[in-house]
Amino acid sequence: MVAGMEIRNLGTSGLKVSAISYGNWLTHGSQVEEDAATACVRRALEEGITTFDTADVYANTAAETVLGKALAGERREGLEIFTKVYFPTGPGAHNDHGLSRKHIMESIDASLRRLQTDHVDLYQAHRYDHETPLEETMAAFADVVKAGKAHYIGVSEWRAEEIRAAHALAREMHVPLVSNQPQYNLLWRVIETEVVPACEELGIGQVVWSPIAQGVLTGKYRVGQEHPSGSRALDEKGGDKMISRWLQDDVLRRVEQMAPLADQAGLTMAQLAVAWVLQNPNVSSAIIGASRPEQVSDNVKAAGVRLDDDLMAAIDQVVDPVVERDAAKTSSPARRDFG
Numbered sequence: 001m002v003a004g005m006e007i008r009n010l011g012t013s014g015l016k017v018s019a020i021s022y023g024n025w026l027t028h029g030s031q032v033e034e035d036a037a038t039a040c041v042r043r044a045l046e047e048g049i050t051t052f053d054t055a056d057v058y059a060n061t062a063a064e065t066v067l068g069k070a071l072a073g074e075r076r077e078g079l080e081i082f083t084k085v086y087f088p089t090g091p092g093a094h095n096d097h098g099l100s101r102k103h104i105m106e107s108i109d110a111s112l113r114r115l116q117t118d119h120v121d122l123y124q125a126h127r128y129d130h131e132t133p134l135e136e137t138m139a140a141f142a143d144v145v146k147a148g149k150a151h152y153i154g155v156s157e158w159r160a161e162e163i164r165a166a167h168a169l170a171r172e173m174h175v176p177l178v179s180n181q182p183q184y185n186l187l188w189r190v191i192e193t194e195v196v197p198a199c200e201e202l203g204i205g206q207v208v209w210s211p212i213a214q215g216v217l218t219g220k221y222r223v224g225q226e227h228p229s230g231s232r233a234l235d236e237k238g239g240d241k242m243i244s245r246w247l248q249d250d251v252l253r254r255v256e257q258m259a260p261l262a263d264q265a266g267l268t269m270a271q272l273a274v275a276w277v278l279q280n281p282n283v284s285s286a287i288i289g290a291s292r293p294e295q296v297s298d299n300v301k302a303a304g305v306r307l308d309d310d311l312m313a314a315i316d317q318v319v320d321p322v323v324e325r326d327a328a329k330t331s332s333p334a335r336r337d338f339g
Contacts, residue, residue, distance in 0.1 A: 005048030006304040010284045011205030013178040015121065015152055017080050019278055019303045021051040021207060022296070023287035024063045034066055036291065041070035043293035047300040051080040053181075053207065053287050055126055056111050057087035064114035072116055079121075082207070083111045084156060084181075086126035099129035099137040108149050123150035124181055127332035128162045138166060142173040154179030154207070159330050160198040167202045177204065179284065182330065184208035186217060186258075186276055186319050187246065190329040196282045205284030208277055212288075212299075214243035216251070217273035219259055223252045250322055257318045265311060267302070270295075274302035276315065 006019035022044040024037065041052070054067050064083060071079060085107040088097040095102055112118060123144055129137060141153045153175060155163060163180060170177035180199055182191045184206065191206070199206065212218055246252075255269075262272040277286050288299040307315075 004304065005050075005300065006278075008284050009205070010122070010152070010207070011178045011199070012203030013152060013176055013205075015080065015178065017051040017207075017285045018049045019285055020047075020049055020274070020300050021053050021082075021285045021287045022049050023053040023209060023289050024067055025053075025055065025058050025209070025289060034069075037066050038070040039293050040290045040296055041067065043290075043296045044300075045074065047297055048303075049296075049300065050078060051082070051285055053082040053209075054115075055084035055087070055124075056089050056107055056114075057084070057126065061089055061110070061114060064111055068114050068116040076117060081115060081117060081120050082122040082124060082154075083115065083120050084124040084126035085111070086129065099125055099132050099140075101136055101140040104137070104140040104144065108144050112149060119148055120150050122152045122154050122179060124154040124156050124179070125158070125166075126156050128155070128158050130332065130334050134162075134165055135169060138169040138173060138175075142170070142175045145175045152176045152178045154181060154204075156181035157183070157330060157332060158195075160194040160327075163195065163198055163202070163204065167204065179205050179207050181207045181209060181287075183210045184277055184280075184283070185211050185213045186273055186315065187213050187251065187323055188329075189323055189325050190327055192325065194327045195330060196280070200282050206280070206282050207285045207287060208283055209287045211277045211286040212270050212273045213246050216243065216246040216255060217258070217269060219255055219269040221247060221252055222256065223249050248322075254319050254322050258315065261311060261314055261318070265305075265307065267305065268298060270299055271302040271305070272307075272315075274299055275305040275307055276312075278302065278305070279307055279312065 007016050008019050010017050052067060054063050056064060085104055086099055090096050097103065108123060144150045145153060155166060158180060167177050182195060184191055258269055262269045265272055274286050277283055290296045
């Protein structure tokens, strides 16, 4: 293990993960060419990252393939590989999405082939499926675990009551539901009032995505200026839509005011943003993405950083007017919304 990378337990489970995870949403297989994507994965390994997160839907399965190739030859026992199931894959026919037993069983086998492994460490329900009985979904996940195709199960962007119901069924079936993967950053705190308290009670850890708000918290987007070439805001393959909510002038002005606080802490703005999410004791790992290896090296320096109470308070004072805290923003689409 590279010195300096912090290792944490995933929730109260025995699974240990790197505090910084590497994820390839919106990059591998779409925004970033395969050689560059592989270089980012190699840099992540060099920097001590052992936890890698992907999903079958990313680049319509191509992201899993790229990650599988990039990790080929690594000692499998030294990695934690996560993937997800729910959103449409392939041609998006009526059984190509959701959390039915059929889709879960077919999807895990396809994911394992693409990832070039016989198991994943964590298999996650990418959203809640309103059109499949939860009992059917959890029984299928339990069978995936008992078949040795996944060690643990998790969810992503589920509401507190949905997590509680799933956890109760998982206990009955003697399978470990250990994690939730929500969006969480300085600007988007919708999990704090309901999801985090429920997960703390149940021993479920957060593996958070978008800790730097799609790049906005790096400070590279400025009021009245052109967006940087090659940035997420100019990515017509999906990144531009995801980041648009943060590109409002009032948000960008608040982000600019974070620069002196980052300087005070001796951190880049990206490092400050990642370190901030890792201060939450219910957060087990923060997922970073990258289009260049240097971004990986920059972000991993947030691992193990402790921000003092005065700095945390100063950050809150700056961003409070533009923070989203509405717990109702955690929600899953109906499958009819996309097919």
